[in-house]
Amino acid sequence: MAALRRPIRLHDRQRAALQLIDWMACAHLGQTTELGAVLRRWAAKQAPGPIWVCGHSSLQAAEAARWNGSLGSSHEMDDVHREAVVHAGDTVIPAVLAMAQRENTTAEALLDAVVVGYETGILLGLLSGPSHYGQWYSTATTGVFASAMACARLLGLDPTHTQHALALAGMQSAGVWQCRLEPGLAKQLATGHSAQAGLVAADLAAAGMTGPLSILEGPLGWLKATGGNLDAARARALLQTPPDRAWRVHEVSFKPWPACRHVHPAIECALQLHAQGIDPGQIEHMHLDTYAVALSFADQPCPQTPLQGKFSLQHGVAWALCHGDFGLEATAPEALLDPICSALRECITLVCGPAQEQAYPQSFGAHLQLQMANGTQHSSEVVNVLGDPENPLSPDQVMAKATQLLQASGWIDWQARHLISAALALAEDDSPARLWSSLQSWHQSQNVSSAQASASKRSS
Secondary structure, three states, X not given: OHHHOOOOOHHHHHHHHHHHHHXXXXXXXXXXXXXXXXXXXXXXXXXXXXXXXXXXXXXXXXXXXXHHHOOOOOOOOOOEEOOOOEOOHHHHHHHHHHHHHHHOOOHHHHHXXXXXXXXXXXXXXXXXXXXXXXXXXHHHHHHHHHHHHHHHHHHOOOHHHHHHHHHHHHOOOOOEHHHHOOOOOHHHHHHHHHHHHHHHHHHHHHHOOOOOOOOOOOOOOHHHHOOOOOOHHXXXXXXXXXXOOOOHHHHEEOOOOOOOHHHHHHHHHHHHHHHOOOOHHHEEEEEEEXXXXXXXXXXXXXXXXXXXXXXXXXXXXXXXXXXXXXXHHHHOHHHHOOHHHHHHHOOEEEEEOHHHHHHOOOOOOEEEEEEEOOOOEEEEEEOOOOOOOOOOOOHHHHHHHHHHHHHHOOOOHHHHHHHHHHHHHHHOOOOOHHHHHHHHHHHHHHHHHXXXXXXXXXXX
């Protein structure tokens, strides 16, 4: 708890606002997918409420957190903390938006809750370690604690009630990795559940419900049950944070391309070679060195669906070599059938490279070598992939990404710019009213467009 009591300053809130912008763009794009249609059918059965959400006019706070929490990772463009391997924004921001709107909090309180929520999720990802991540979807399992802490902060809970909120959150932690081995939308269900469950845990603790306070470290607690190796000395070092240590939200990476983060180093290697003028048609063979977790997540030589394309090292390399980019179109059905890309995917050898394996998870790296038909060789290497703290996207680049995603979601240019401006202004505004107004006005314009389309259809 002491690690969460250090001062939050203006630059921390500005960073939290940037994370909010990135997440909102990802979530709005998510509501245009099959998942968005599923959520709309689900929402039709829920009680209406005052909270504005992506793709729906209003829900009660807990249901709004579940809706929004399901959307952020739909296109694999959500932020990630590299070493913890946690996408904190997917659970923290949906819960914070719902609670902050319901409680009519200040803009400062909203952003402070984001900072504290990210810190909680990242700390638990670091504490639980690779053994937990090997079996569990750590974004969801740690995310319920993160969203509970963020909501407890917004509710102004004292330390005892906050501890009970975390205990109640831990009782609801869930999400196993079988979801990535089979088709479906369960991965998104898990993050939506964590956002909702964390909010509910904070509400119940505020109402007086209590939970097991040794939920993390107890003999039958969360770490023991989920395979996390509790290293007492490391835990003390992580939790006894000096007052001047930067908040870990500043360590979070932004994704420039719509693919699993484990594919990004390979994509960047291929983009570097494309920039050198390599002719993909003259490539005879490719050899990719990367780390073992990337191979376990993304060895997909023949992706059949857009989701498989986002989790394919082979496709990431092939498309980037051919096109010099990896945008939203890169995993469309027609892109997966591209004959040149298909041929390139078949000539890649994937290997667990000793250097990349040793550096993981502090570094997500890759080394790509090309053997050309004329006998020449070309290679590229990435140690710190684009978007990481050592190789960051600038705030302007993050906002450009958000604008692109919002426009792909149906926002017109001025609406997207207004939303981004409203989110940025949170760091210095007293109230988030501009943000709520921007979200509400977009929903109203969507409702008008939908009504006009329905009327036109009836008249024809």
